[in-house]
Amino acid sequence: MSKAASAPPKTGRRPASWTQDPEGVRRNILTVAKEEFVENGLSGARVDEIAARTATSKRMIYYYFGDKEGLYRAVLEEMYERIRGFERSLDLASLPPVEAMTLLAGFTFDYHAENPDFVRLVMVENIHHARHLATSDRIATLNLSAIDMIREAYDRGVAAGLFRPGIEALDIHLTISALAFYNVSNRASIRQVFGHDMGAPEALVRRRAAAIDTVLRMLRA
Amino acid sequence: MSKAASAPPKTGRRPASWTQDPEGVRRNILTVAKEEFVENGLSGARVDEIAARTATSKRMIYYYFGDKEGLYRAVLEEMYERIRGFERSLDLASLPPVEAMTLLAGFTFDYHAENPDFVRLVMVENIHHARHLATSDRIATLNLSAIDMIREAYDRGVAAGLFRPGIEALDIHLTISALAFYNVSNRASIRQVFGHDMGAPEALVRRRAAAIDTVLRMLRA
DNA sequence: GACTAAATGAACTGCCTGGTACATTTAACA
DNA sequence: TGTTAAATGTACCAGGCAGTTCATTTAGTC
Known part of the structure; x- marks a missing residue:
């Protein structure tokens, strides 16, 4: 199972060694991002906040979606x-x-x-x-x-x-x-x-x- | 006539000496703020931008409305x-x-x-x-x-x-x-x-x- | 015309925030 | 098993932005 999917939602710290899971990470980001955009709008949403509530890091958001608007567009x-x-x-x-x-x-x-x-x-x-x-x-x-x-x-x-x-x-x-x-x-x-x-x-x-x-x-x- | 009301909308620079006009300034700020909030929402609106398009300064926004949300509430x-x-x-x-x-x-x-x-x-x-x-x-x-x-x-x-x-x-x-x-x-x-x-x-x-x-x-x- | 409170200006600050540089690890494959 | 590209982590940065500090000017009042 993937890290993103298997990691305890909030509590668990990332293990020293991890498993790659592009799709899982992508989905994880999209799910959290949707919540954030729904709750705060595009300008009100905070990339840091999204990253924090993700099992992955801010780095990956930019890796997969380019920028904040790219992420928003993907959600849309x-x-x-x-x-x-x-x-x-x-x-x-x-x-x-x-x-x-x-x-x-x-x-x-x-x-x-x-x-x-x-x-x-x-x-x-x-x-x-x-x-x-x-x-x-x-x-x-x-x-x-x-x-x-x-x-x-x-x-x-x-x-x-x-x-x-x-x-x-x-x-x-x-x-x-x-x-x-x-x-x-x-x-x-x-x-x-x-x-x-x-x-x-x-x-x-x-x-x-x-x-x-x-x-x-x-x-x- | 008041400074806020009489000043050429964008071009004119504030004169070295000015006239007090609390109500005019208030109105001026509210008008510009409304446009900004309407166009960009609460989180998307920029106080600096509002101030810039006003005949007065950012200082006055906080003087009359306390903070960004206070201004927004007044518009509402x-x-x-x-x-x-x-x-x-x-x-x-x-x-x-x-x-x-x-x-x-x-x-x-x-x-x-x-x-x-x-x-x-x-x-x-x-x-x-x-x-x-x-x-x-x-x-x-x-x-x-x-x-x-x-x-x-x-x-x-x-x-x-x-x-x-x-x-x-x-x-x-x-x-x-x-x-x-x-x-x-x-x-x-x-x-x-x-x-x-x-x-x-x-x-x-x-x-x-x-x-x-x-x-x-x-x-x- | 001195005094005072209200009104205003200009510059400043510190944190927030989107975005990035750099380094590392994983996994496919030859 | 060595090579390589994809995937990921950590730390950092520069500009943006809400809010403030300090000083000044205006306009009533006695």
Whole structure:
């Protein structure tokens, strides 16, 4: 087993002799870095802090990722690729239109609620005008399929007379995303200003139902 | 006229003799600081940079605001107080329910679209878990009235048989806000991932109409 | 016009932080 | 088993950056 993987998380000191484990070290760094960037943003994150919480040293961060932004970009890329994977696992085409939209809206809501890290990183990236998304080749070729899946289900719904025509697939996506995203991204400020916890279980189920309902109402003929 | 207000924005060097202008200096600092925080976030903002773009010196920032976070908090507080003012200017009570909701949704959408600075600062604050909102007395006593206004109009709508009963005023607010907020907050990432510019004029009017329509459909009996 | 408090300027400091130089060890392979 | 490239550790550095020190000027007040 690798040093990075086998070392006691914090307590153990590096042994005098070690085992090489490029992939393990890489993963270890990415995991810790993600936490740090999620918690503190790009400018707020500290490379030293990341290194300290790693089983390896700062040296390796620069060895594998070049610089702080390279590390950040790697974290970002991995996250988007993960989303892409989940997206593909959805099989809307085999469901009736209404059920397909219900599933998609519900899934999107849940994914955001269960992955606040994702939401926070996207916020951070937007604060930086998404310039790291822009310069990432891996993400440029990602080709998120959400829109196509939506269009297919929507078109079927229109053909069946269930949905009203004239809506852009992108608009459907934006509505679904907005409701799911906002619920996580603005949790802290809503809590302070309105004293309401959007993260509480009951609030979550209520809001989830509302989101799905809102989307269906928006679509219905 | 004050030094801060009368000095040529960038070019002019401070005159050997100057005029005192506490309020002008304060305002000048706040204006520049807001730009810096909006653009770079709290951790990304540089006090030296703010000072440099001010008609005054770094010394005065600490004189008036204590430290970097104090300055940030002041910017935040002023921004929320401004919103509060706008909110009060809305007179939903004098409008029929549907018109009231249409106005509110449209106004909210427009306010966000026209004030990306506001949106970005709220994002920044949420990244920091809204801990500066939490520690601000000025904001604690702000008492945003949006919810009450919504409830009043909604109740009238229900009484008139126009709206279906059982919806929480807060949920209406959250839906309206989510649609308006997301359209600005995630502009950069949406552009990179989908190649779509949510800030383009046509996109804006279409999305505005969609937002209003979505809210009305969510409410209708 | 002397006195005083508020307001302001200029230079300075010490730590933080991203990044690097240099040395060493591991592991594949001939 | 000797050679070599990849992988890793340690110590260090220079610039950046929040915050301060000290001195000065302005503008009310008696």
